Amino acid sequence: MNFTEKLAKISLKNRSLLCVGLDPDPALMPEKIGVFEFNKAIIDATADFVCAYKPNIAFYEAMGHEAVEALHETISYVPKEIPTIIDAKRGDIGNTAKAYARSLFDRFNADAITASPYLGYDSLEPFIERRDRGVFILCRTSNPGAADFQSLPVGEDKKLLYEVVAEKVNEWNKHGNLGLVVGATYPEELKLIRQRYPEILLLIPGVGAQGGELEQVVKYGTDKGRRRTVINSSRQIIFASRGKDFADAAAKAARELRDRINAFWR
Amino acid sequence: MNFTEKLAKISLKNRSLLCVGLDPDPALMPEKIGVFEFNKAIIDATADFVCAYKPNIAFYEAMGHEAVEALHETISYVPKEIPTIIDAKRGDIGNTAKAYARSLFDRFNADAITASPYLGYDSLEPFIERRDRGVFILCRTSNPGAADFQSLPVGEDKKLLYEVVAEKVNEWNKHGNLGLVVGATYPEELKLIRQRYPEILLLIPGVGAQGGELEQVVKYGTDKGRRRTVINSSRQIIFASRGKDFADAAAKAARELRDRINAFWR
Numbered sequence: 001m002n003f004t005e006k007l008a009k010i011s012l013k014n015r016s017l018l019c020v021g022l023d024p025d026p027a028l029m030p031e032k033i034g035v036f037e038f039n040k041a042i043i044d045a046t047a048d049f050v051c052a053y054k055p056n057i058a059f060y061e062a063m064g065h066e067a068v069e070a071l072h073e074t075i076s077y078v079p080k081e082i083p084t085i086i087d088a089k090r091g092d093i094g095n096t097a098k099a100y101a102r103s104l105f106d107r108f109n110a111d112a113i114t115a116s117p118y119l120g121y122d123s124l125e126p127f128i129e130r131r132d133r134g135v136f137i138l139c140r141t142s143n144p145g146a147a148d149f150q151s152l153p154v155g156e157d158k159k160l161l162y163e164v165v166a167e168k169v170n171e172w173n174k175h176g177n178l179g180l181v182v183g184a185t186y187p188e189e190l191k192l193i194r195q196r197y198p199e200i201l202l203l204i205p206g207v208g209a210q211g212g213e214l215e216q217v218v219k220y221g222t223d224k225g226r227r228r229t230v231i232n233s234s235r236q237i238i239f240a241s242r243g244k245d246f247a248d249a250a251a252k253a254a255r256e257l258r259d260r261i262n263a264f265w266r
Numbered sequence: 267m268n269f270t271e272k273l274a275k276i277s278l279k280n281r282s283l284l285c286v287g288l289d290p291d292p293a294l295m296p297e298k299i300g301v302f303e304f305n306k307a308i309i310d311a312t313a314d315f316v317c318a319y320k321p322n323i324a325f326y327e328a329m330g331h332e333a334v335e336a337l338h339e340t341i342s343y344v345p346k347e348i349p350t351i352i353d354a355k356r357g358d359i360g361n362t363a364k365a366y367a368r369s370l371f372d373r374f375n376a377d378a379i380t381a382s383p384y385l386g387y388d389s390l391e392p393f394i395e396r397r398d399r400g401v402f403i404l405c406r407t408s409n410p411g412a413a414d415f416q417s418l419p420v421g422e423d424k425k426l427l428y429e430v431v432a433e434k435v436n437e438w439n440k441h442g443n444l445g446l447v448v449g450a451t452y453p454e455e456l457k458l459i460r461q462r463y464p465e466i467l468l469l470i471p472g473v474g475a476q477g478g479e480l481e482q483v484v485k486y487g488t489d490k491g492r493r494r495t496v497i498n499s500s501r502q503i504i505f506a507s508r509g510k511d512f513a514d515a516a517a518k519a520a521r522e523l524r525d526r527i528n529a530f531w532r
Contacts, residue, residue, distance in 0.1 A: 023361075023362075025361070056358070056362055056365075058356075058358055058362045058363075058365040058366045058369065059362070059365050061365070061366070061369040061373075062365035062366070062368045062369040062373070064373055065331060065334070065335070068331070068334075069331070087358075087362075089356070089357055089358050089382075089385075090324075090355070091355055091357075091382055092322070092324055092353075092355050093407060093408070093409035093411075094409060095289075095291070096289075096322055096324045096325070096353075097324075099322075099324040099325050099327070099328035100324045100327070100328070102328045103324065103327040103328040107327075107328070107330055116355075116357055116382050116384050116385075117384060117414075117415060118382050118383065118384045118404055118407075118415060118416065119355075119382075119404070119407050119409060119411060119412060119416075120407075120409065120410075120411025120412050120413065120414030120415055120416070121411040121414055122409050122410050122411035123409060123411055124411075125411075138384055138385070141359060141384075141385050141386075142359070143359035143360060143385060143386065143388050143389060144386075144388050145359075145385060145386025145387040145388035145389055145390075145391075146385060146386050147386065148383075148386030148387055148434060149383060149384060149386055149427070149430070149431065149434075150384065150385075150386070152420045152421060152427070152430065153420065153421055154418045154419065154420055154427070155418060155419055161415070161418070161420070161427070164415070164418065165415065168414060168415075
């Protein structure tokens with residue numbers, strides 16, 4: 001079963017488009033808890049309400065070897081039916097791109113990853129060619145500086161750069177395993193992308209802490225028939241409480257957000 | 267002493283614009299040698315002929331924890347006067363960008379890193395604000411797919427995207443610690459960039475194995491007065507021999523390439 005099928009299956013079973021971002025931050029976690037222990041409790045508490053988990057590898061790398069080991073453990077611990085997306089935003093050339101594909105897909109065993117488009121097709125090919133895995137390519141990100149390059153008008157017909165990226169990724173999507181990252185903070189852009197490419201996978205970060213309006217995100221970012229949209233929330237779920245009840249609070253936050261998404265999804 | 271000064275000082279002392287890429291590959295290394303042991307021998311053999319070392323972190327990550335530890339050891343082992351550039355091509359937003367900055371600058375203790383521009387200014391700010399460190403931002407890369415996005419004509423005056431990236435990076439270069447990555451395989455683009463921005467740091471990969479023409483690279487990519495150009499070669503140096511003489515062969519290859527670069531540099 002490939003990534004797209006795995007995602008659709010668990011999304012249907014859990015009635016959920018919600019992805020929980022596993023981005024540990026010792027300053028926001030309960031005291032005296034290890035990274036894996038924290039993630040394990042969050043996974044146990046939320047596994048019935050999600051369609052995917054998305055650890056951002058930067059947080060683990062910043063904490064050093066033990067945290068990177070905890071990421072391995074975390075991915076092994078996630079129930080087999082729930083896909084994991086390592087948010088790595090990698091992009092490099094030739095042999096180096098192959099090395100990243102080995103690292104993320106084989107060593108970490110991620111079902112999907114995020115990648116950066118700037119270096120073009122051959123930098124993405126080692127990921128794309130892993131047909132059973134998913135690849136979400138940065139398109140329109142949710143940060144203030146996104147407009148610096150992504151919103152530049154390009155070429156004769158003045159499409160914006162992010163639109164050209166979406167167009168190219170759609171062309172490259174021969175195996176049906178590609179997706180786009182489009183931030184929740186840009187609902188109009190989300191609408192345009194989803195209308196043009198109803199079949200492509202979409203990963204939408206920026207709901208919650210980053211302020212994306214949920215109703216618009218759901219209406220514009222989903223499609224009716226397919227479960228190919230993943231709406232990510234990290235801090236709002238995993239740091240819902242810093243007390244001993246953090247896992248229960250995460251479960252409650254995940255269930256509520258899942259249900260709010262479903263209420264908007266028609 | 268900041269990165270730019272450190273680079274200029276060792277470049278003058280070693281009369282070298284050559285950076286050696288420390289990209290270990292067990293299939294090309296001598297048999298039964300560890301990653302750190304290999305790097306150590308290469309560094310011992312080439313330290314008099316280089317202005318910097320550039321490990322690409324992907325190769326270490328692909329080999330797992332022990333290799334990542336070997337990268338730490340390698341960076342500690344490089345003589346203090348020679349700067350290290352971790353080729354990581356990172357780019358992420360907000361807290362995540364800060365996490366990458368901590369990981370690369372504080373945990374690994376790199377003097378400089380490479381980063382990807384697609385997410386815009388705020389994704390680079392945590393790197394840029396480390397005034398003592400260097401940041402090389404991808405501009406025109408040396409791979410075939412680079413043209414997919416980097417060569418798109420942008421805006422009213424039809425500059426190409428990589429030119430706009432260069433322009434922005436130059437604007438952002440308030441602390442004098444920014445550079446551009448421009449592949450050796452595009453000498454005309456290199457010429458244009460160096461002419462427009464004589465003061466900016468340039469990292470030029472793609473000499474040797476990737477086929478860049480050395481004479482043009484040196485003539486177009488350097489400036490007369492300043493030592494702000496770093497010409498990288500990896501495989502041609504470190505895998506010059508796979509036998510017991512690999513370190514001697516690397517020394518010979520590094521010295522020769524340094525001297526060829528100097529012969530073209532007027």
